[in-house]
Amino acid sequence: MSAAAINTPLTAMFGLRYPLVCAPMFLVSNTRMVQAAAAAGAVGAFPALNYRPLTRFAAALQELKHCSAFGVNLIIKNNPQLDAQLNTALAQRVPLIIASLGNPTAVIKKAHAAGVRVFCDVINLHHARKALDAGADGLVAVASGAGGHGGNIAAFALLPALTALSDRPVLAAGSIIDGRGLLAALALGAAGAYLGTRFIASVEAEVSADYYRAIINASAEDIVTTARVDGYPGNFIKTAALLEHGIEPSWFDLLVAKNKKLRSLVALYRTRRALYAQPAAKKISYQTVFAAGQGVGGITKVLSINEIVQNTVAEYHALKNNLP
Ligand SMILES: Cc1cc2nc3c(=O)[nH]c(=O)nc-3n(C[C@H](O)[C@H](O)[C@H](O)COP(=O)(O)O)c2cc1C
Incomplete structure (x- = not known):
């Protein structure tokens, strides 16, 4: 019922x-x-x-x-x-x-x-x-x-x-x-x-077995906010793949953050890349790095x-x- x-x-x-x-x-x-x-x-x-x-x-x-x-x-x-x-x-x-x-x-x-x-x-x-x-x-x-x-x-x-x-x-x-x-x-x-x-x-x-496992095993402390995945701050599970990629802003990110024109150019490039890239080409993306919210600990x-x-x-x- x-x-x-x-x-x-x-x-x-x-x-x-x-x-x-x-x-x-x-x-x-x-x-x-x-x-x-x-x-x-x-x-x-x-x-x-x-x-x-x-x-x-x-x-x-x-x-x-x-x-x-x-x-x-x-x-x-x-x-x-x-x-x-x-x-x-x-x-x-x-x-x-x-x-x-x-x-x-x-x-x-x-x-x-x-x-x-x-x-x-x-x-x-x-x-x-x-x-x-x-x-x-x-x-x-x-x-x-x-x-x-x-x-x-x-x-x-x-x-x-x-x-x-x-x-x-x-x-x-x-x-x-x-x-x-x-x-x-x-x-x-x-x-x-x-x-x-x-x-x-x-x-x-x-989703992949790795993604299911990451969600089931993660707690709220495992969620990090980083812009390193796609250029916008987002919440992700702190996995080995993410740490290997890096979570701190790169010198390029810091430069872009300071310059409005460069920021819109980069945003345009990133959206286009997201639109046209095939999943296999997404080495660092939602395929290998897992987005999740802080509520994950209760799942x-x-x-x-x-x-x-x-x-x-x-x-x-x-x-x-x-x-x-
Ligand atoms: C893996 C993942 C991908 C997401 N992709 C999008 C998206 O493409 N567009 C969007 O508006 N929100 C996106 N979101 C945000 C969700 O629509 C929603 O706002 C968010 O998941 C709610 O928070 P919660 O995950 O803590 O429940 C995404 C969230 C996750 C976890």
């Missing part, structure tokens, strides 16, 4: 049973995860970049056409394929676009004209205000400790601040792995929890997505009724 539904503005907006998002993850998310999340009563999302070239992206969307709700993540900044990805997504009327990095104004305008909702990833109030002014239908508050490129504001500060800005739903991202995190997120005003790392340790993620088992959702929701209900 499945756990009782939890109703929030997010579940109302997308017709979900539970306010849980299986977050988009570069090189990890796949259509199987998205379908499993929907079947479990949650919602899944994947980065358009995970299905390259564009014909594969269109085919992935086609595969999901019977999925009640799902999201597609688009990188805005320095993305030469943005228009093509957006047009493909809108042509298939995806239920939700999640915009990351960069000014979402044009994407929101175009998506709204096609009747598609857009949520924006934000790490601070400044970005949140801009996204809301641009018409975002909701925000993803990426707090410190999140897997991938998290922010540096604690969830306990970020969520109340962002929920005070508007009535639009705010999702809590960063180190949530269970029902305790979900309950805390809703208590802080979030309309849902946006989980990445917990879902890497899912059967459907089909002890690879489970199916349905089990993760059910366990999280059951724990939420039990805890909500028995808080000290």
Whole structure:
């Protein structure tokens, strides 16, 4: 028997049973995860970049056409394929676009004209205000400790601040792995929890045995923030491969950080490299270096997505009724 539904503005907006998002993850998310999340009563999302070239992206969307709700993540900044990805997504009327990095104004305008909702990833109030002014239908508050490129504001500060800005739903991202995190997120005003790392340790993620092992074995202290992997500060598991590559900024990184023009050139180069490089060429990347959030310490088992959702929701209900 499945756990009782939890109703929030997010579940109302997308017709979900539970306010849980299986977050988009570069090189990890796949259509199987998205379908499993929907079947479990949650919602899944994947980065358009995970299905390259564009014909594969269109085919992935086609595969999901019977999925009640799902999201597609688009990188805005320095993305030469943005228009093509957006047009493909809108042509298939995806239920939700999640915009990351960069000014979402044009994407929101175009998506709204096609009747598609857009949520924006934000790490601070400044970005949140801009996204809301641009018409975002909701925000993803990426707090410190999140897997991938998290922010540096604690969830306990970020969520109340962002929920005070508007009535639009705010999702809590960063180190949530269970029902305790979900309950805390809703208590802080979030309309849902946006989980990445917990879902890497899912059967459907089909990551390498090394990645599964790293997630199961790591604790919060094993997570380091470094820009050395792809040029943007991100949270990764401190594995031998990462240490060998180096975690401190290189002389080149320090030079780039000081020079705005050089910074945008390098950012453009890096996005293009991410777009066109084949996985085999990614010697240092998510293939050999593992992104994860600080919540990793509480993940002890690879489970199916349905089990993760059910366990999280059951724990939420039990805890909500028995808080000290
Ligand atoms: C391996 C990995 C890859 C990620 N890739 C993306 C991405 O391509 N686009 C994006 O918007 N967020 C990305 N994220 C961030 C997640 O969408 C989400 O915000 C984050 O995982 C939440 O924190 P948690 O991992 O602590 O649950 C990634 C996270 C991880 C762990």
